[in-house]
Amino acid sequence: MKSIENRHHQLFNRLRSAETRFGRAPGSICLVAVSKTQSPEVIRRVAALRQIDFGENQLQEALRKIEILSDLDCIWHFIGSIQTNKCRDIATHFDWVHSVDRLKIANRLSNLRSAAAVPLNIFLQVNLQGEKTKSGITPGELTSIASAVHELPNLLLRGLMAVPVPESNFERQREVFSKLRELQ
Secondary structure: OOOHHHHHHHHHHHHHHHHHHOOOOOOOOOOOEEOOOOOHHHHHHHHOOOOOEEEEOOHHHHHHHHHHOOOOOOEEEEOOOOOHHHHHHHHHHOOEEEEEOOHHHHHHHHHHOOOOOOOEEEEEEEOOOOOOOOOOEOHHHHHHHHHHHHOOOOEEEEEEEOOOOOOOOHHHHHHHHHHHHHHO
């Protein structure tokens, strides 16, 4: 089995190659290492490779890791679905939230984020394909919700995200994401 260091190096090189292939500026794509189920020791090893962005979707597990690894300059991303009762901890301990799917959640995050802290970076989750099993804002609601979120004092709307239906055809996969780019 390849070491975690080798896997990270290979993935990082693939990412930089993709930036070139698709005309993106070098270093413009952020690699978020999804660290759920990984121990603080493994995260520390990956952080030693200059990986600073880590994504978690299990709040209690994440809070434990954030505390243990507080000596590192990590940027923590919450990538899971958000229940109202978890907003306080998310607003307090995370730098980014990738899954804001309702204005109610955005309002709570803003209200619970300290005014002394930098604004919480968020992505609005869009349900592009109208899937019943996925949460997210419909494309028709997006403009009004994005406008309301833009006015919230402790949030910084950084973009949109979607979790489309798995697609093996790369060009069809890109078509779905081009719809997201148009909405943005």
